[in-house]
Amino acid sequence: MSAARVSQRISAIAESATLAVDAKAKALKAAGRPVIGFGAGEPDFPTPDYIVQAAIEAASQPKYHRYSPAGGLPELKKAIAEKTFRDSGYKADASQVLVTNGGKQAVYNTFATLVDPGDEVIVPTPFWTTYPEAIRLAGGVPVEVFAGPEQDYLVTVEQLEAAVTDRTKILLFVSPSNPTGSVYSPEQVADIGRWAASKGLWVVTDEIYEHLTYDGVPFTSIATAVPELGDKVVILNGVAKTYAMTGWRVGWMIGPADVIKAATNLQSHATSNVSNIPQIAALAAVSGPLTAVDEMKVAFDRRRKAIVAGLNAIDGVECPTPKGAFYVYADVRALLGKEFPTANGLVSPSTSAELAALILDEVEVAVVPGEAFGPSGYLRLSYALGDDDLATGVARLQDFLGQAK
Structure with missing residues (x-):
């Protein structure tokens, strides 16, 4: 009987979902797609x-x-x-x-x-x-x-x-x-x-x-x-x-x-x-x-308020206001099971992983589903990206998710 090529210990490890989402977004960008990436927790500022x-x-x-x-x-x-x-x-x-x-x-x-x-x-x-x-x-x-x-x-x-x-x-x-x-x-x-x-x-x-x-x-x-x-x-x-x-x-x-x-x-x-x-x-x-982080924090705080307001304007999305880091964790359980119009007809995601994949395919916005961090039903978005990209990405989410029936 032949032995497995990869050990059970390593085979059991899940790929980093956040890095996977970020890599896919960057690959699409490199291919000329106008992807907005909310995936990676990475400040958009240069190192001081x-x-x-x-x-x-x-x-x-x-x-x-x-x-x-x-x-x-x-x-x-x-x-x-x-x-x-x-x-x-x-x-x-x-x-x-x-x-x-x-x-x-x-x-x-x-x-x-x-x-x-x-x-x-x-x-x-x-x-x-x-x-x-x-x-x-x-x-x-x-x-x-x-x-x-x-x-x-x-x-x-x-x-x-x-x-x-x-x-x-x-x-x-x-x-x-x-x-x-x-x-x-x-x-x-x-x-x-x-x-x-x-x-x-x-x-x-x-x-x-x-x-x-x-x-x-x-x-x-x-x-x-x-x-x-x-x-x-x-x-x-x-x-x-x-x-x-x-x-x-x-x-x-x-x-x-x-x-x-x-x-x-x-x-x-x-x-x-x-x-x-x-x-x-x-x-x-x-x-x-800590001058550099103090300056970055001003931008993060501005983006935090903008993304929370933008997401909470979408029916079916509940987004608590975070008090730290540079992430929001949006509750999208009310959207699961709803129907979304696509070029191939109506699609009804039953998990946040399916919803995240649908969002990336349809409006080219990369978010990380809750399955990466625990139970399904949530989306994590990093607001450590530029203000213009943030506004564009949230607007796309509003337009697409707002069509849920």
């Missing part, structure tokens, strides 16, 4: 000049042409620790920092280091598409806890309590959230953190959108808010969203020294050091001012 200049200067220095420590350049690790204390009040030593190839490697390293086969990880849902795949790759079991729009996509302690078992090891906590843009209040963060501490759970918290909150809503780090969690916290972060550096691929994880040492050992075999030039660019970013 002073960060780019630091990379250019680093590229001419021979010392950066060589291998460097697998865990990250010492000066960058120190700067990340200092930046974390500056921005969230969480004190960590440079030895507690591992620099990774983007935030995704930080996610993978963390679950690979903490999870044994059969361990359960509570995953508030809707979730970013990579989390459950990284958990499964580590042999863990993601346990979804769904919070719908009626509770602003924010899970409660009661829901978490109902999900915990004797196999639960980790609570994943993300605020501001991708894909919903929801932000937990300081009180909610503290309540959830104290609950996790009382259960003896690890908390893995992704803080990559820490600087993107609106309407005066504060960012609250669960690691700082709940000191009784002790050394059972791992913080994930990176430069991608704050500094418009998605393509530079620099993230990090911060945790107890033994966990960071183990994750560094893993990375030493997987990829070794992150490319030195982007590390120096990241050093300039985290050591510098």
Whole structure:
């Protein structure tokens, strides 16, 4: 009997739905189609000049042409620790920092280091598409806890309590959230953190959108808010969203020294050091001012208000106003089962995946269906694209979805 060509472990991984949608949109654009892409969470701004200049200067220095420590350049690790204390009040030593190839490697390293086969990880849902795949790759079991729009996509302690078992090891906590843009209040963060501490759970918290909150809503780090969690916290972060550096691929994880040492050992075999030039660019970013993100936030806030108003003007679409990140998560359950006119006659999508495919085919607007993040019935749209594209895309959605019968 012939063996399978691809391992069961890897065959079970789902493709990143957000990257797949973005790739399809970009391919259609390259073919000359006027596609508007709401798929990828990628700021349309260039990386700030002073960060780019630091990379250019680093590229001419021979010392950066060589291998460097697998865990990250010492000066960058120190700067990340200092930046974390500056921005969230969480004190960590440079030895507690591992620099990774983007935030995704930080996610993978963390679950690979903490999870044994059969361990359960509570995953508030809707979730970013990579989390459950990284958990499964580590042999863990993601346990979804769904919070719908009626509770602003924010899970409660009661829901978490109902999900915990004797196999639960980790609570994943993300605020501001991708894909919903929801932000937990300081009180909610503290309540959830104290609950996790009382259960003896690890908390893995992704803080990559820490600087993107609106309407005066504060960012609250669960690691700082709940000191009784002790050394059972791992913080994930990176430069991608704050500094418009998605393509530079620099993230990090911060945790107890033994966990960071183990994750560094893993990375030493997987990829070794992150490319030195982007590390120096990241050093300039985290050591510098937050002026760039403050300027980008003005544009994001304007776009946030425009897209929420535009989507809520469509019958059958309910779109809560997000308080963070740069996404809206629209409830389109009322549109499923409706009939939409197309060149080939009436089409009636029964899932949000079918609706998203129909939207792309008919009006060339790329959105990500809820199936990528949890239950069907929702669409995620990133408003980190230009104002003109946003207006054009929303107008197309209004025209097409407004024909539902």
